[in-house]
């Protein structure tokens with residue numbers, strides 16, 4: 001039997017970065033009406049796709065420079081992220097970013113970490129009209145009816161469970177469907193609450209160093225069993 005290949009699907013907002021960048025941007029520019037849209041999205045009265053699309057449509061493209069600059073400079077990277085990427089390289093664990101964030105901040109923020117662009121999935125943006133339009137290059141496949149916008153489970157299904165040990169790292173409701181599919185879940189915040197409620201095995205983390213240490217100790221357990 002050949003061992004399954006380990007693969008990580010890592011969320012971006014609130015996971016690689018400390019805070020949620022979409023909310024930070026909208027909150028900073030504070031266009032009238034965004035709070036109602038955010039509340040309806042959180043209450044799942046609007047899909048993520050509709051909610052995020054509507055919030056950005058409140059911003060005129062004349063603000064492009066300011067919005068992009070704020071998105072990039074406001075973000076803080078969670079401790080241990082660069083070490084975790086190095087750990088994945090050493091251990092030959094495949095690493096993918098599966099983000100519901102937007103290209104104009106996701107790619108620039110990740111640029112210094114040397115992740116290949118085809119390992120980064122996120123939403124797109126269009127600044128050519130009067131208002132900022134979010135685009136959705138990674139829609140749900142037939143197995144998902146959630147209108148995710150950027151569909152994490154669709155990406156995961158491209159790496160079948162019989163060949164891959166699928167590891168998900170996340171923090172929120174948008175990671176939950178992926179957590180159900182995954183072999184191993186690293187969770188914080190709302191994702192932890194959700195996993196507890198529904199009895200899904202998970203390991204809590206606060207920094208990426210916690211995840212490295214957990215993976216190392218799992219590995220030594222496995223060696224003990226051999």
Ligand SMILES: [Mg+2]
Pocket residue numbers: 011012013014015170171172
């Ligand atoms: Mg998140």
Ligand SMILES: [Zn+2]
Pocket residue numbers: 139140141144145146147148149150151152153154
């Ligand atoms: Zn989906």
